[in-house]
Amino acid sequence: MPYIDGYVAAVPKSSREAYLRQAETVAPLFKECGALKVVETWGDDVPKGKLTDFYMAVQCKEEENVVFSWIVWPDKTTRDAGWAKAMADPRMQPGPNPVFDGKRMIFGGFEVLLEA
Numbered sequence: 001m002p003y004i005d006g007y008v009a010a011v012p013k014s015s016r017e018a019y020l021r022q023a024e025t026v027a028p029l030f031k032e033c034g035a036l037k038v039v040e041t042w043g044d045d046v047p048k049g050k051l052t053d054f055y056m057a058v059q060c061k062e063e064e065n066v067v068f069s070w071i072v073w074p075d076k077t078t079r080d081a082g083w084a085k086a087m088a089d090p091r092m093q094p095g096p097n098p099v100f101d102g103k104r105m106i107f108g109g110f111e112v113l114l115e116a
Contacts, residue, residue, distance in 0.1 A: 002036065002115070003079045006070040007107035010060040011100040016042060018099045027097065029091050030071055033082035037072040058104045067100075079109065 011019045020040070027038040043066035046054050054066045073079035086092055094102070 002059050002111050003073045003074070004070050004078040004110040004112060005073070005079065005083075005107065006068075006110060007105055008058055009067050009069075009100050009102070009105040010055075010058040010064040013063055013065050014032075015099050016065070019093060022099050023069075025091055029086055029089055030082065033085045035071045035073055036077040038069075039071075040067065040069045042067055054090055057106055064100075074108070076111070 019042075023038075023040040027040070030038050043054065046066055054060070054068065058066065060066055071079075073082060079102060
């Protein structure tokens with residue numbers, strides 16, 4: 001059964017293209033490390049909640065938008081080895097001007113319960 005890494009982050013609206021370029025750099029890296037698929041999305045129809053929502057989860061500011069992304073791995077073993085390899089690669093190191101505030105990103109690994 002596949003294994004999924006997912007994350008949500010707040011990205012400045014003015015940095016959409018820079019975020020895309022960054023994603024285009026690291027997506028091939030994850031594939032080289034064993035990922036089956038990398039999906040990056042830009043919030044388009046994300047409702048504001050009363051108690052919680054994606055915006056609150058990452059303390060999204062008015063000038064920012066939410067991104068929701070995931071990586072599909074064949075299994076957790078491949079994911080664990082792939083993450084270790086990816087994190088050691090220079091392409092994963094933040095540059096002097098990061099595209100978004102990684103401290104507000106939420107992320108995690110997920111076991112697939114159902115795939116239909």
